[in-house]
Amino acid sequence: MTESRQMSSSVRVRFAPSPTGYLHVGGARTALFNWLFARHHRGAMILRIEDTDAERNKPELVEGIIEGLRWLGVDWDEGPFYQSQRTELYRAAAKKCLANGSAFLCYCPADKYAGGDYAEPAQDEEPKAGGPRRVTRCSCRDGKPSTPGAKPAIRFKVPVGGTTQFADAVFGEREFSNDEIEDFVLLRSGKGDEEFGQSMYQLGAVVDDIGMGITHVIRGADHLSNTPKQVLLYRALGAQPPVFGHVPLILGRDKTRLSKRHGATDVNMYRAEGFLPEAFRNFLALLGWSPGGDEEFLRTKDLIQRFSLEGVSRTNAVFDRPKLEWFNTQYLQRLPIEDLLPEVGNELKRSGLWKPEWAAGVPPGPDGRDHAWLARTVDLLRPRIRLLPDFSTWARAFFSDDFTRDATAKDKFWKDPKVPELLAKLADALGILKEWNHDACDHSTRAVAEAAGVKAALLINATRVAIVGQAVAPPLFDTMVVLGQQRVVRRLEEAASGAAKA
RNA sequence: GGCGCUAUGGUGCAACGGUUAGCACGCGGCCCUUUCAAGGCCGAAAUACGGGUUCGAUUCCCGUUAGCGCUACCA
Numbered sequence: 001m002t003e004s005r006q007m008s009s010s011v012r013v014r015f016a017p018s019p020t021g022y023l024h025v026g027g028a029r030t031a032l033f034n035w036l037f038a039r040h041h042r043g044a045m046i047l048r049i050e051d052t053d054a055e056r057n058k059p060e061l062v063e064g065i066i067e068g069l070r071w072l073g074v075d076w077d078e079g080p081f082y083q084s085q086r087t088e089l090y091r092a093a094a095k096k097c098l099a100n101g102s103a104f105l106c107y108c109p110a111d112k113y114a115g116g117d118y119a120e121p122a123q124d125e126e127p128k129a130g131g132p133r134r135v136t137r138c139s140c141r142d143g144k145p146s147t148p149g150a151k152p153a154i155r156f157k158v159p160v161g162g163t164t165q166f167a168d169a170v171f172g173e174r175e176f177s178n179d180e181i182e183d184f185v186l187l188r189s190g191k192g193d194e195e196f197g198q199s200m201y202q203l204g205a206v207v208d209d210i211g212m213g214i215t216h217v218i219r220g221a222d223h224l225s226n227t228p229k230q231v232l233l234y235r236a237l238g239a240q241p242p243v244f245g246h247v248p249l250i251l252g253r254d255k256t257r258l259s260k261r262h263g264a265t266d267v268n269m270y271r272a273e274g275f276l277p278e279a280f281r282n283f284l285a286l287l288g289w290s291p292g293g294d295e296e297f298l299r300t301k302d303l304i305q306r307f308s309l310e311g312v313s314r315t316n317a318v319f320d321r322p323k324l325e326w327f328n329t330q331y332l333q334r335l336p337i338e339d340l341l342p343e344v345g346n347e348l349k350r351s352g353l354w355k356p357e358w359a360a361g362v363p364p365g366p367d368g369r370d371h372a373w374l375a376r377t378v379d380l381l382r383p384r385i386r387l388l389p390d391f392s393t394w395a396r397a398f399f400s401d402d403f404t405r406d407a408t409a410k411d412k413f414w415k416d417p418k419v420p421e422l423l424a425k426l427a428d429a430l431g432i433l434k435e436w437n438h439d440a441c442d443h444s445t446r447a448v449a450e451a452a453g454v455k456a457a458l459l460i461n462a463t464r465v466a467i468v469g470q471a472v473a474p475p476l477f478d479t480m481v482v483l484g485q486q487r488v489v490r491r492l493e494e495a496a497s498g499a500a501k502a
Numbered sequence: 503g504g505c506g507c508u509a510u511g512g513u514g515c516a517a518c519g520g521u522u523a524g525c526a527c528g529c530g531g532c533c534c535u536u537u538c539a540a541g542g543c544c545g546a547a548a549u550a551c552g553g554g555u556u557c558g559a560u561u562c563c564c565g566u567u568a569g570c571g572c573u574a575c576c577a
Contacts, residue, residue, distance in 0.1 A: 225572035
């Protein structure tokens with residue numbers, strides 16, 4: 001942590017996803033923490049694709065991961081780098097370890113090794129009274145190939161006895177007994193005529209973190225137990241380990257690791273559903289991190305300003321969708337309208353409802369609608385919006401004349417047989433209005449209701465269905481104002497005849 | 503099984519030896535009201551358990567329990 005202060009002008013962090021799946025919310029949170037840390041310290045963010053497992057790796061998934069990061073607003077200064085293209089670097093590092101005695105050629109078949117069939121007490125080891133060691137130490141590490149003639153892999157030669165320690169910015173000082181650390185594989189054995197195969201995770205990560213000058217490794221706590229291996233590797237390669245910061249995991253409602261059966265775990269699904277990226281970011285940032293006080297509505301600039309590894313929690317956090325939805329509605333309502341408009345614009349474009357004259361700085365369309373109209377309309381609509389697509393579905397009648405009236409809304413508010421006649425009368429009354437504003441519409445509507453001897457609420461509710469097709473909408477007279485006199489009158493006339501037929 | 507990490511209402515976080523244990527989501531009620539939201543007010547709801555240390559433990563230590571992680575020629 002002292003390091004972080006000293007190095008603050010040259011902080012370098014990375015996000016290193018593996019393209020074996022989409023961008024998971026856990027990965028997204030890790031990416032976000034790295035990014036917030038980098039931006040807070042005015043450091044560099046690096047994107048590295050860890051695709052060293054040709055078997056599981058699906059190159060086409062990289063696109064989705066990058067798309068997800070972009071949507072999240074997480075950008076990077078260097079990369080993406082692909083580990084599959086850096087194989088020579090890892091082979092050279094593995095050979096260096098071989099040369100300096102910190103690694104050995106292992107001839108054991110993978111399945112036999114993992115099963116412990118080749119386990120033998122390493123030299124120098126004294127049998128412990130407490131019981132046998134649990135990790136395999138095969139004879140290859142002492143220069144006695146267990147399976148002569150087989151293609152070897154390169155394993156790290158973990159020291160016998162002693163401990164390996166490191167300081168974690170989140171979990172504090174950690175110490176692991178070397179006798180619990182297995183002789184992990186650095187380089188896979190070669191296939192066909194190649195001498196060696198691709199790098200394994202530990203080697204690739206460490207070689208790149210050294211090579212890319214990473215100062216802080218911020219990653220999931222599932223790597224806490226891997227860290228001593230990496231620290232050993234740093235030393236073997238003659239490098240100083242970085243500052244580690246392990247962040248707790250994200251769990252599902254049942255406290256098990258978040259997975260598909262908990263619902264959407266793919267960040268791109270939240271984008272598709274129509275969450276606002278900034279709201280999603282705010283929600284994610286508060287999962288396992290706290291600025292210390294009680295504030296929760298923290299816009300990205302606040303997040304960057306306040307983020308620190310000291311505020312990261314050590315407890316796994318449950319992904320709570322209702323809270324995410326709450327954040328989304330908060331952003332929908334509290335964002336300065338001009339910050340919200342681009343998102344709404346994208347949604348309207350996606351659904352084909354967008355009109356070019358609604359862009360800023362463009363003259364109004366033939367119906368008089370322009371950017372200012374859009375801003376007023378969105379502002380009116382937003383307290384009732386939950387997700388972006390609601391603008392094009394629920395609020396469709398505000399942006400298009402091609403809308404339908406909801407059947408249950410009609411059942412509910414057009415039940416009274418007087419409705420068609422009332423709507424027709426209202427159309428007439430509103431049609432002759434010289435002034436088109438909230439109060440004029442209000443007075444006119446209440447006058448029609450009074451003249452007909454019905455409660456204003458009856459007419460108001462029926463009118464809402466007539467002009468926007470929904471049982472739920474913003475206050476009626478405000479709605480009339482943004483819709484405009486001509487549209488309101490036309491829709492009332494339309495509805496009057498339609499309601500009569502029904 | 504071994505090793506490790508964690509433990510405050512249902513959920514996310516505060517309180518970093520002394521508070522009537524605070525905030526938010528969700529839940530219930532009331533107010534507002536033209537539908538539905540939003541908003542305002544009120545309420546129910548927590549320090550896992552057992553030992554220590556201390557004048558005093560949510561907070562420090564040990565144990566138990568539970569959850570999670572690692573234990574691959576996956577990352």
